[in-house]
Each structure stands twice: as C-alpha cells, then as structure tokens.
Amino acid sequence: MAKITYITSDNKIHEIDVQNGLTVMEGAVQNDIPGIDADCGGGMACATCHVYVKEEWLDKLPKKEDGEEDMLDMAFEPKKNSRLSCQLVVSDDLNGLTVDIPSKQG
C-alpha cells in the first residue's frame, strides 16, 4: 500500500491509499479522480493518463520503457517530468508520490 497524492489542475489535493500492484492510473480511475482519461485502458497506446511527477520523485521511479517517451510526444503539454501513469506500478517504495494532473489530456 502506498499513499499517492493526486493534484488536479484546479489545485485540489486528493490523497489516496493505493494497493500495491495497481498502477497510479488505476488508483485515480478507481477513485473517480478527474483528469485521467486512460482511454486505452492501460495499454501504453493513447497518452491520456499523462501526469507530471514531482521533481524529487523523477529518479526514484522505474525508468521509462521503450515506447513511453514516444507516446508522450502526443500528450498535451509534455514536460521533462511527464510520465504515463499507467506505467507506474504502485509498491511500498512509491509511498508519498505526488503527481500533478494536466488541465487536459488532449
């Protein structure tokens, strides 16, 4: 279990306990946090679960797999700290992770 903080674009803070093994995307979708569309359902095929990861977490997260950066090319306003939340699998190590949800997914 890890506490994940989702900050929506209206600056609302949602602190959610997410079970290990779920993705950060699933944690948001299952808890009705707005702004993460996840159109393709977690297949790394649509870039609509795009989040900005807090700087201090960038190096602690598992590295991007092939293809994630390609998908981020299509995301809405990608930045250096952009990730696809469907590729972030929750474990105890992610306890305290904070992600910002962009104002739009496309």
Add this chain to the structure above:
Amino acid sequence: MNKTDALIIGAGPTGLFTAHQLKLIGLDCEIVDNLDKIGGQCIELYPDKPIYDIPAIPECTGEELTNNLTNQLKPFNIKFHLSERVDEVKKDGDNWIVKTSNGTRFQTPNVIIAGGVGSFEPRKFPVKECEKFENQSVYYSIKDKKMFEGKTVTIFGGGDSALDWAVELTKNSKVNLIHRRDDFRGAQATVDKVKQLAKEGKINLFTKFQMTSIKGENKLESIDITSDDKEVKTLKTDYVLGFFGLIMQLGPIANWGLNIDKKTIEVDTEKFETNQKGIYAVGDICNYPGKLKLILSGFHEGALAARACFKLARPNEKYRFEFTTSSKTIKNRLGVKGD
C-alpha cells in the same frame, strides 16, 4: 436515404463481428466509422502489438485480427462508410434517422453503437489561440499540398507523418521542423533523411522546443517556440502543421439522449439495448455490472444485440436459433455448400 435493417457505428473488432452476426441471421447492415480505415483502436493504436486473449487464437496483432475479421465478412456484401462521423440520431416513428458528417442519411429500426471510446480526432496544439487559425493556416492533416508552394511551413511532431511531410515539402517550400526532444519515433530511414536535409540547410530543425504562442491579426504571422531551457525563438511562418496522432472523443453520441456515465453507455445484458428502444451499445463503449473491456466480451455483446435487432427489423417473423455447422439457410448465406 439508405435503408438498412441495422446501422453499426464503429468498424473496430466488435462492430465487424456484430456485422457478421447480423448477416448470419439474415439481416442487412451498413457500417460507419470516422477513421479512414477499418479496425478501430486495433489498427490505429496497436496494429503491431500482439494480443494473447482472443479465444482459439494464441497470438495475433491488432492488424492481423482486423484482417481476419474482415476476411470473415467476405461472403457478405457490407457497405462501409469510412471517414464519416455519425452526427445525428433522431427518432422517426419505428425508425431512427441517422445523419453523418458528410451528409449521408440512413433510415433504420436498429442502431448499434460499437464506438469504443468515441471517434478518433486529431490531437491539437495546447495553445488555445490556434483555434482561430484552424483550417486557414493551422492544419492537422494535409489534403492539398499545392497550397504550401513557395510558402514557409512549420511542422510539429516526431512521428512518421511529421517527418514524411517535412521531407516532401522541402521540394517547394521553406520548412521548419520542431519536436519536443532529440529522438524521433519515425522510421529510421526518414529520420536520417531529415537530419541530412537539416545539414544541407533545407530543413530548419529545432529539437527540445514546443509552441508557446501564435500571432497574427487576420492572418497568421509568426509563432513563438520555447525550449526546455526557456529559450524563446520567434519564427515567421505562413502555415503551421501539427502531427500529434489521434485522440478519442465521445463527440455527438453524448447528445442522443442515452444514459451515459464516465463516457460509457448503460445497457441491459439481454439485448444490450440502451434506454432508447432500438439503440444498442456493444464493446468498450457499453457498461453494465461486471463489464470487462475485452474484445471477446464485445463479440458476445454483438451476437446478442444482433438477435435483438431481428425483432424490430422483421416484426412479423419469428427468429429461429440455428448453428452454422448444420443450418442450410446459414450455409446459403455464407455461400458454402451444405452436406
């Protein structure tokens, strides 16, 4: 006006197999899809990715699945209306009148929505003012490349569309190519070509830059691009092209009076009918307790929706369940010889 027993919206795997089921039980159908090709998400999002959970097919790619489903439809003559989006669905007595973005009209007692997550539309620039110039000087696809002759064209993107057009347009235009990072995801040969043209000064290449503003009164004059390190450059340009792939939008479906929750449509699990009689939803776009977003679920849902269509399309006939292995009628429809 096209009259048909059932109109299917969406030519993804669920729409295709639903068409097969309708034809097997002797109903006509036509299919509309906003993409310019058959296959839906399978062909647009993951044509090369292997799928492992189609019953009796240990492994196939999105493209192979699409080809197989299309082949399965070969015995039937099914009319596809591609690059058309269904805009309007209106009740007319026992029928629905359906209108597409191209003005095609259908009259049908049954509308089956197999629309996935909605219709594919181009992803647009985050800079809001780009809307003002859309289809004037900002484009997300190219219909006639002649308009760019002798002009300055600024292309955004790192995939094959962006790179192919950058290479092509250098022949008659001044080309700027802008991408958010140094790596391109297009084919290596094209990437090499782009880099060669950049060396020769035929493409002005800016990597790690994104558009941050667009300027012009009645006519586009210039854009600002900003680098990761906050360096701003102003580029004079006549046209701007964005190639960021496609995104799915629920679009007009939201206006048809259906019960929609979280971009999915509520259905019953007997007919997969919505709250509107004669409108069904199958595949990823439908929702009911226990719904699984799997292709195989779409097949099951389509098969049941097709049987429900029979009642409204042939009110005076009784539907008889038959097996493809033994039914002469079905074999005739398939054009295969009976035993």
